[in-house]
Amino acid sequence: MKKNFFITLEGGEGSGKSTQAKLLADFFETKGITCLLTREPGGSKGAEEIRNLVVTGDIKRWDVMTETLLMFAARRDHLVKTIWPALKQGKTVISDRFADSSMAYQGFGYADKAVGAETIERLYDIVIGKFKPDLTIILDMPVEVGIERALQRDDTVNRYEKMGMDFHHNLRKAFLEIQQKEPQRCAIVNACGTIQQINDNIINIVKERLLKEF
Numbered sequence: 001m002k003k004n005f006f007i008t009l010e011g012g013e014g015s016g017k018s019t020q021a022k023l024l025a026d027f028f029e030t031k032g033i034t035c036l037l038t039r040e041p042g043g044s045k046g047a048e049e050i051r052n053l054v055v056t057g058d059i060k061r062w063d064v065m066t067e068t069l070l071m072f073a074a075r076r077d078h079l080v081k082t083i084w085p086a087l088k089q090g091k092t093v094i095s096d097r098f099a100d101s102s103m104a105y106q107g108f109g110y111a112d113k114a115v116g117a118e119t120i121e122r123l124y125d126i127v128i129g130k131f132k133p134d135l136t137i138i139l140d141m142p143v144e145v146g147i148e149r150a151l152q153r154d155d156t157v158n159r160y161e162k163m164g165m166d167f168h169h170n171l172r173k174a175f176l177e178i179q180q181k182e183p184q185r186c187a188i189v190n191a192c193g194t195i196q197q198i199n200d201n202i203i204n205i206v207k208e209r210l211l212k213e214f
Contacts, residue, residue: 002134004033004090005210006083008098010178011139012171013161014150015191016198020139021096023199024206028092031211036086039096040074044081047074055158068106068115072127075099079128099124100136100186104174105160109167132185135209137202138175139191143168146191 007024009017018039025035041051054062054070062070075098086093099120107120147168150161160167179186187205191198 002210004087004092005134006087006093006095006132007206007210008095008100008133008136009139010097010100010104010136010175011191012141012143012146012168012175014146014148014153015139015141016149016195017096017139019195020137020198020202021094023195024202025094027199027203027206028094034091036082036091036093037096038078038082038093040078040098040101041071042074043078043083043095046077046081050074050077055160057159059159059162061159064106064110064113064115065119068102068119068123071102071106072123075102076127079131095133098133098136099128100138100175100178103178104171108174109163109170111166111170114170134185135206136178136182136186137205138179138186138188139198140172140176140188141191143172 009021009024011017021037021039025037028035040047041054042048050070050073054067054074083093083095102123103117103120106115107117108114143165147161147165176188179188187209189198189201189205193201
């Protein structure tokens with residue numbers, strides 16, 4: 001049985017991915033499984049520099065294709081410098097976002113200006129190849145609830161949180177469609193419960209799909 005995994009958490013703004021990623025890493029550590037907790041865009045020095053370019057500033061700072069290419073450049077550096085070395089060392093890697101976010105955000109979020117699924121899939125093949133997460137948890141909640149939560153955070157509001165509601169409804173629809181397309185890899189978790197309830201649901205999925213011995 002495989003001993004280490006690549007797990008990603010996805011979802012719209014304010015869905016609690018960062019909190020749940022940390023709790024999931026804590027769970028693995030209690031089982032004696034060493035974890036690396038990371039995020040996208042970011043997760044390596046170069047990728048964090050690109051993150052600052054894409055998540056700050058005016059919502060019209062980039063055209064969608066430029067933004068897409070920046071995201072995949074950051075992702076490549078993240079893989080080469082962080083994810084792949086950690087997996088090779090036997091660590092389980094948990095990432096707050098990965099390529100499904102590019103499919104949802106740049107692929108569909110911008111509606112008629114979005115680059116579309118085919119472009120994202122072609123870039124995925126070029127930049128990442130056959131590598132995929134072992135499990136993707138998609139945290140789902142009503143758009144209005146997520147945005148309200150995101151805007152209440154203490155840190156600076158990012159570009160995506162400033163986008164119109166249509167953008168965020170497109171994201172939610174895209175994430176749900178991703179799960180329907182790849183149900184073996186992706187699982188939907190209702191993100192409207194308490195932090196503990198959501199964590200319990202995630203742990204149950206992880207046990208069922210990856211850690212049946214626990």
